[in-house]
Amino acid sequence: MSNFAELSDYKNNIIMNIISSTNLVKAIYNTDADFISQSLPVNFDASSLVYSSLFPYQYVPSVTTEAKTFVTMGFNNFKYINNIFKSGILTFYILVHHSLMSTDYHLRTDYILNQIDLLFNKKSDVGFFNLELYSGGDFIVNENYYGMSVSYKFTDFNR
Secondary structure, X not given: OOOOOOHHHHXXXXXXXXXXXHHHHHHHHOOOOOOOOOXXXXXXXXXXXXXXXXXXXXXXXXXXXXOOEEEEEEEEEEEXXXXXXXXXXXXXXXXXXXXXXXXXXXXXXXXXXXXXXXXXXXXXXXXXXXXXXXXXXXXXXXXXXXXXXXXXXXXXXXX
16 A cells, blocks of 8 residues: 555554553543543443544534543644655544543543553554654643643554
């Protein structure tokens, strides 16, 4: 494959890594302050979070959306080497309703940010590339949602 043909595979692999992390899934799905000790529903399918709370593209909830947690992502600054897609920036956007911010594990955004970093920073088994922390910060989404972002530079494709 060439150019951007593999981009969907990369996104799917990243999503699969996220939904395979039980604590990260609990932080996104459960709304209680002690979300880790709360069990997920019987026969819960973590893939049900995809396109409801977990998006492989940038998504901003409307002001009327129920209190939820969202993790979205963006891919930017693509670079080519010998006409093949070889590097860029992957940014995770963590959006949390203000009523869900305070938890027994400090701020929900901080907990999720740490879990994402544990999964992806300097890992070569994420997919077909290596990720390294690039930047991060916080932002206001709207009057109900607060956000944090963390960006990783991806390079060293091993395909």
